[in-house]
Amino acid sequence: MEFCDECGSMMHSDDGLWVCGSCGFEKPRDVENEADMTTTEDQDTDSGPVDMSEVDDAEIGPTTTVRCPECGNDRARYEMKQIRAADESETRFFTCTECDHKWREDDH
Structure with missing residues (x-):
């Protein structure tokens, strides 16, 4: 998974590029770097409630x-x-x- 350097949105793969669906920013894929990326496959995604008590309401x-x-x-x-x-x-x-x-x- 890759995130956009410009707007922070999640990017998708398209013909050897990472492409941002929100702002259109593109950057080349780095196969060596992607081999080290962590995936969510086989991970427990239900970690319980998230403590938001110290987060500012504006965020x-x-x-x-x-x-x-x-x-x-x-x-x-x-x-x-x-x-x-x-x-x-x-x-x-x-x-x-x-x-x-x-x-x-x-x-x-």
Whole structure:
């Protein structure tokens, strides 16, 4: 696996080149270097929960288009959490990208 030097996205192989699907950056493949790469084949990928307690909120999560009830901004980061019984759907929590106001999907 190779990551783009320009934008950090995962690259794919195409005719002896590594090509970034996000920004189009290309670089030649290095067969000797690739022999030393670690793969995820036969690895346990379920290592349990990830501790995000010391990560700044600005670095967490994808964003979506949703109107902030506090300032009217139209972008917010979101995260899904299971706060009820396992047979009920997750709750989506939002954080405004402008004012950092926090709310959940079912708040009105």
